[in-house]
Amino acid sequence: MRLSKCLGALAAALATLASVPSAFGGADNAKLNCESANSQANPARLSGDVPGDVAEFSLTLDVGGDSIVMSSPDDKIEVVTELSKGVFTLAVAHADGRSLQLYAVPSSVKVKGGSRRLFHATFDAVLLKAPKPGYKGPLMAASMLRDIKLTCTLKHEI
Secondary structure, three states, X not given: OOHHHHHHHHHHHHHHHHHOOOOOOOOOOEEEEEEOOOOOOOOEEEEEEEOOOOOOOEEEEEEOOEEEEEEOOOOEEEEEEEHHHOEEEEEEEOOOOOEEEEEEOHHHOEEEEXXXXXXXXXXXXXXXXXXXXXXXXXXXXXXXXXXXXXXXXXXXXX
């Protein structure tokens, strides 16, 4: 499926799910761990906690040994989750003006567990854009990573 079609389908799903709560049930954040293929010259890894009932979050993006941390209260996050329908999106507005956007490929989402309180999900994802760790300079195209394919796990336990 072409990226534009996939994004169109994702936008339609997000509009449908606008009234669905995006937080996971329970008392803790969910643990996200995403990695690119090891065969890439500069493998990427995105890992950390995404909001559950607690609004605090912390994500680390590591590429080729350089890393950037995105966390509350300085950065802002929005998560839309409806794993049973193949929906997981994550958007972070970084304090320096750059943003991170990740979405799950809906057909790849597999969930073990059956409740929003306790589950283990795996999926393929696209890191649509993200701040380039270690970049120093003006905000421009070179300051961003784009279209990185990742394999992810998302775990939530209370």
